[in-house]
Amino acid sequence: MTFSILSRTRISKVTSHRNTLDFHPLLEQAPELYDDIEFPDYCFTETSDEPEVNAWIGPVGTVSSMHTDNKFNLFSQIRGKKYLVFADQKFSSLIPPVNKVMFNSSKLEVEDQEVWENSGIDFEDCVVEEGDLLYIPKLYWHYVRSLTPSISLSIWFE
DSSP, rough: OHHHHHHHGGGGGGOGGGGOEEEEEEHOOGGHHHHHOOGGGGOOSSSSSOOOEEEEEOOOOOEEEEEOOEEEEEEEEEEEEEEEEEEGGGGGSSSHHHSSTTTTTTTTTOOHHHHHHHOOOOEEEEEEETTTTEEEOTTTTTEESSSSSEEEEEEEEE
């Protein structure tokens, strides 16, 4: 199976959050999908582990709340569109964590215009579409919401 076949046969059937597949090591279950991925050389160093690849498959409206990743992230949009909001890690003191254990996740309502205007955080946003590849720096705050049913891959590396 290729990502092209996967996106044509599965994504049209995704209609609710019950059908969301997130943070899933899909390539461990379907290693033949690796043939569709070209890893940039900078994902590999003499001291780093192999890049970690996770799939995100879900319907319109699926949200990943504001959070940081502890590795560099190449976010690849395979199918559909997603809206992303970013904030530099220098604003971490202004982004309240969910709790002490989940310090890298926040319930900050980043789509609320008042938050943009009154938080003191310089937010940036964008929409990614099929074929887009987005670099998200390590520990950079980001929020994701699907605008359509979608398939995305995160390639995490040191």
